[in-house]
Amino acid sequence: MKLTGAQALIKSLEMEGVEVMFGLPGGCILPVYDPIIDSPIRHILVRHEQGAGHMAEGYAHVTGKPGVAMVTSGPAATNIVTPLCDAYMDSVPMVVITGQVNTFAIGSDAFQECDTTGITQAVTKHNWLVTDAADIPLVVREAFHIANTGRPGPVLIDLPKDVANQLMEWQWPTDADVDADLPGYKPTTKGNGRMIREAARMIAAAERPVIYAGGGILKARAAEALRELAELTGIPVVTTLMARGAFPDSHPLALGMPGMHGNYTAVTSMQKADLLIALGSRFDDRVTGKVDAFAPGAKIVHVDIDPAELGKVRRPDVPIVGDCRSVIEEITQALRQLAAAEDAAPPPDRGPWLAQIRDWQARFPLHYEMAEDDRFLKPQFVIETLRENTPEDVILASGVGQHQMWASQHFRFEHPYTWVNSGGLGTMGFAVPAAIGAKVGRPDRMVWAVDGDGCFQMTAQELVTASAERIPVKIAILNNAYLGMVRQWQELFYEERYSEVYLSPDLPDYVKWAEAMGCVGLRVEHAEEVQPAIEKANSIDDRPVVIDFRTDSREKVYPMVPAGGSNDDIILGPSQGEGGR
């Protein structure tokens, strides 16, 4: 069967089980947009290519399947670099297809030409410039294979226009073809048996252990295995920003989020632990604070599918390369065998440790103060009210900044794959398109986004996409009229010299803007209006809803570990002297 390269590409995507793709056509990708008309794949037409990328990420976050985005060459390709980098940092499987100028024009500074594979080399797990249409099926198979195995990540296929028009003989490659063409790609998934037994011995003997669960738990579909390990051993669990939802916040062993804006118990339990069991986490600087002062008394068991993470920041005592789920299950198994052995050592008394943790939790809970009068709406109150008035399995997307931290802290996550955010790259504007992608991936779930006013202005145009495609997401803007996190740092560390952070609460008018984009727009200024507005939004299912919550611009995110500081110097709140000054 003869196909054009374009037809072969779409057919290959169908063969890979792609149901939906996000994109925007243009000159060089034109040939590929023609067969889309006849394909069962749903194409969602975005308003900006960055939106396509973040939608694909949101889709991947909640489904576990690679998100697919397709855009044209040049400026479209550069517009999708941010989502690629975001997905690379957060290990999100994504396949991006870009158009490219004709092969004979490459290198000639042709119209809408850019070196896409060169530009994206540093932000993709791998990329391809296809120069022969016959290679397309194999490249697509490899792209999905690489994106979704090992440590997941984004890949990019750059397709010149003449290759898309070239005729080829259709043939779908076998697994063996893929393996033969990837001699350098063999991710290790099964952990080393000796190391697993060593980890089990260390866990069994630890007096003050903490499980440090990261985003790898979710990528490996290991939430169940994690819960089994925690419950078998009674070891408390911190869940990083990328792992929120991997362990239910209501669980007695849940300590919540650690790190720069983590709660006191999560941060301090790691500092005082004698063993950290790092599962799919990467000792990010926002978790460790000053590395030399991080968990100084702790031995480290570190499980990760990416060997380069082991020893990158902190040298583990027991490094295990492998898939989190399989390794956790084997550690649990080894612990059971250890306990059943006749010469089993008596388990250490962890009573004092757990009592200490309970004491911290009781003395230093997350808290905020409601304003004395009703003039200032507290953002944390909005998040809590949102939690109380949405289903347990609601999906929450977020942008980046104060609202993200408040959402992570105060929204209690009970299920995996219910939290969609930009952790590593910290991409402002992530929330709206990511929420749309999430809703496309899980139309059965209610999807909310918590966004900042600064973030919202970066990608709000995608609500036009959502309205046009009838994707009923709900956006809660915590509008404090500032680039809030920057304002917080300027208040605490730059002597309240506010430089270029004021945005105005009324410009733009978010309600009118929402309405102009085909959404329902609501405004909330007082605490008693919060719940009715959320309920109204929940009742609207035929279009997106935007709520402009006018929140207190003076409110800051606490606790806080100042950047570069030790986690021991955690600041609990304003009463502790405004950043310790």
Next chain:
Amino acid sequence: MSATSPGRHTTARHHILSVLVENKAGVLARVSGLFSRRGYNIYSLAVAPTDDDRFSRITIVVDVGGTTLEQITKQLFKLINVVKINELDPAESTEMELALATVRADAGSRGEIIEMVNVFGGHIVDVSHDALTVSVADAPARVDDFEELMRAYGIVELQRTGRVALPKLDRQAPRLRSVTGKVG
């Protein structure tokens, strides 16, 4: 400087990585790009296809401490086109480097230079009235020595290839298989 003393090209922090990669377009850019974006320095780099034309071998000399080397190796191995990485201990490997040098050589010094090139087993590859272009292929430390000696005459231009290396061969005699069964 003796031929075996560590010269300026062979400091203790230098490590040799022999990286087998797929012989595909853009692979060298991926490898060198990785070094620059992770903040590692390449000291020298040599690349050419192997006997199997599907693969090329890149010999990279890096100037780093041990922990960083481990990270470099792991990060390199994450590149899809990287098939195999060997870290070669200079003591356990055979290294070679080629240097081409154009040296000022008037009638007075020409004889000395030619003699020197002969001592190093090199060749005179080009001749003019007042200069010679000479080549030497040897262990990097020997090439260092040669370069040092030529400097006295005035080096007009110098180009070194960067080193290539392979593991030293096992010198142990093959173990004799024990004979079992009935004798005689």
